[in-house]
Amino acid sequence: MAEVDDEELLLAVLNSSPVVDGRPTDLLHGPEAAKLSRTLGGCGSEQEHARLRQVRDTLQRLIREDSTETDGLLPALERVSLRPSVSVTGVAWELAAPPDDELAARVVLAWSHVITELPGRLRACANEECNLYLVDHSRPGTARWCSMAVCGNRMKARTHARRRRVEK
Numbered sequence: 415m416a417e418v419d420d421e422e423l424l425l426a427v428l429n430s431s432p433v434v435d436g437r438p439t440d441l442l443h444g445p446e447a448a449k450l451s452r453t454l455g456g457c458g459s460e461q462e463h464a465r466l467r468q469v470r471d472t473l474q475r476l477i478r479e480d481s482t483e484t485d486g487l488l489p490a491l492e493r494v495s496l497r498p499s500v501s502v503t504g505v506a507w508e509l510a511a512p513p514d515d516e517l518a519a520r521v522v523l524a525w526s527h528v529i530t531e532l533p534g535r536l537r538a539c540a541n542e543e544c545n546l547y548l549v550d551h552s553r554p555g556t557a558r559w560c561s562m563a564v565c566g567n568r569m570k571a572r573t574h575a576r577r578r579r580v581e582k
């Protein structure tokens with residue numbers, strides 16, 4: 415199975431509730447969910463999707479609303495451990511988790527990794543009508559949009575239109 419890296423996994427789950435044509439959607443609900451979770455290396459079960467939704471919703475609040483409530487992350491971690499194995503290349507740690515919990519646990523670990531390695535760089539798109547998230551890799555750390563093509567240009571056009579209205 416192809417390994418999805420931490421950041422890719424985290425953003426795939428954080429961005430699984432996009433606003434489409436002004437309506438909130440949920441890719442971790444219904445028939446689409448199994449497809450998404452299997453793409454990310456999950457097992458595709460209902461219980462797994464429930465775990466993922468809880469982790470996603472908790473992380474979204476932590477990022478978007480400056481919440482400090484991390485209890486929603488605990489159920490995904492409760493039955494997880496790291497198992498050591500040893501070879502000539504040294505000791506490696508492997509995640510051991512029930513199948514339903516594993517993907518959600520990996521998402522929480524990925525979040526922890528990203529905010530530790532890139533402090534302040536995981537943020538919500540600055541378009542308030544957009545529910546997507548980004549990891550800012552720009553050197554000055556000023557990236558604000560999930561995508562320049564979608565939200566960046568739209569928000570710039572809106573600011574421009576507002577300025578023109580004020581001038582009239």
Ligand SMILES: [Zn+2]
Nearest residue numbers: 539544560565
């Ligand atoms: Zn956006």
